[in-house]
Amino acid sequence: xxxxxxxxxxxxxxxxxxLLGAVLSWGYYTLPLLFGLILRAFFNALSGEAEARFDVWxxxxxxxGVQVALQLFEQGYAATYAYFExxxxxxxxxxxxxxxxxxxxxxxxxxxxEIINRFEEDADGVTDPIAFSMGVSGQAVSAITALGVMLxxxxxxxx
Numbered sequence: 001x002x003x004x005x006x007x008x009x010x011x012x013x014x015x016x017x018x019l020l021g022a023v024l025s026w027g028y029y030t031l032p033l034l035f036g037l038i039l040r041a042f043f044n045a046l047s048g049e050a051e052a053r054f055d056v057w058x059x060x061x062x063x064x065g066v067q068v069a070l071q072l073f074e075q076g077y078a079a080t081y082a083y084f085e086x087x088x089x090x091x092x093x094x095x096x097x098x099x100x101x102x103x104x105x106x107x108x109x110x111x112x113x114e115i116i117n118r119f120e121e122d123a124d125g126v127t128d129p130i131a132f133s134m135g136v137s138g139q140a141v142s143a144i145t146a147l148g149v150m151l152x153x154x155x156x157x158x159x
Contacts, residue, residue, distance in 0.1 A: 011130055014087050018134060021080040025138025027073035030145050034066045037149070081134060088127040093119050 011018055042059040054062070096119060150158035 021134040024077035028077045029138040029142035031070040085131040089123040092123040
């Protein structure tokens, strides 16, 4: 059994939650890029070299709005990540325990402490790559967006 065959059923267990976490991570990792664009327009407006037609107060409002949106995405992403990871770990532990009960009286040859440690460590080892991939998708979207912004400013310096 390869890794894909092992992790795909876990991902499908709460697919909607995984997708929600991925979308929230896109906002969480991409919204900070707007701060730079807003600050550029803000300082252009202060210096009198404004390319945009926004005054200082409008830009301050945009800055505040982006900050509030970032906090909402951050809280939503963190909550979704924690809940999704908890669901996966609970499923793994439940399946481990069910397997132990099916064995019946047969001894495993391990101490109770070692068995308890397996419940903790094995669940982490299996679920971490799936939960981690939610954030990686947001980081990838953020990197592509940042590259697009840099290319629009100066392609020679960006590359």
